[in-house]
Amino acid sequence: MTRTTRGRPRNPAVEQRIAAAALTIYGDHGWAGFNFESVARAADVSRDSLYRRWNDRRGLLVDAIGRVPPAPAPLEGLSLRDALLRAALSSLERYLAPGGHALIRLYVEAPQDPELLDLFHREVITPAVLAARQLVRDAIAAGRLPADASPTAIIDSVFGAVLLHVLVTPMELRPRMIEQAQSYVTDVVDMTLRGAYYREPEVSPGA
Numbered sequence: 001m002t003r004t005t006r007g008r009p010r011n012p013a014v015e016q017r018i019a020a021a022a023l024t025i026y027g028d029h030g031w032a033g034f035n036f037e038s039v040a041r042a043a044d045v046s047r048d049s050l051y052r053r054w055n056d057r058r059g060l061l062v063d064a065i066g067r068v069p070p071a072p073a074p075l076e077g078l079s080l081r082d083a084l085l086r087a088a089l090s091s092l093e094r095y096l097a098p099g100g101h102a103l104i105r106l107y108v109e110a111p112q113d114p115e116l117l118d119l120f121h122r123e124v125i126t127p128a129v130l131a132a133r134q135l136v137r138d139a140i141a142a143g144r145l146p147a148d149a150s151p152t153a154i155i156d157s158v159f160g161a162v163l164l165h166v167l168v169t170p171m172e173l174r175p176r177m178i179e180q181a182q183s184y185v186t187d188v189v190d191m192t193l194r195g196a197y198y199r200e201p202e203v204s205p206g207a
Helices: 012-029 035-045 048-053 057-066 080-096 100-112 116-143 150-166 169-179 182-196
Strands: none
Touching: 012 035, 012 048, 012 057, 012 100, 035 048, 035 057, 057 100, 057 116, 080 100, 080 116, 080 150, 080 169, 080 182, 100 116, 100 169, 116 150, 150 182, 169 182
């Protein structure tokens, strides 16, 4: 992790302002235009404020990406269908949130910088992907999915569809996309699970 701990106690409001500025700068100008000076200017803080908190711009960017709302929704105790519905809707909301365009740009630009790509995967992508695939493995173990079901294909089908939906929807249709987000996510999850021969847990009478 490239975040520093030296210096006086942190002010959460200042850190949030820096993170918001970092997302705006990166989302608008990409990696080539992203540096401590431009972020400090946009956040109205000194560059020293950034150096006291982060060792480098990679650490700052990944930390800022991690703050894009909403926070990952808790999935414990949910059926696979309900967990995927909640996680997919949360993912869609993150792409559409302030700063969400920075997340999409990072998907495109990270492969150009091996260190940034490694940090991005370690801090952002890998934990979420592993958790989602584990949900599918648990459903296989419980007999809710066939033994040969692919966790990778199921997760890619759901979250790849969400990302593509955001990328191809024109700006003038964004309000409708937001209104229909729950319906869209439900269609994607149900079609994916139906194709994978998923069986919902039976609900006991009176439960």
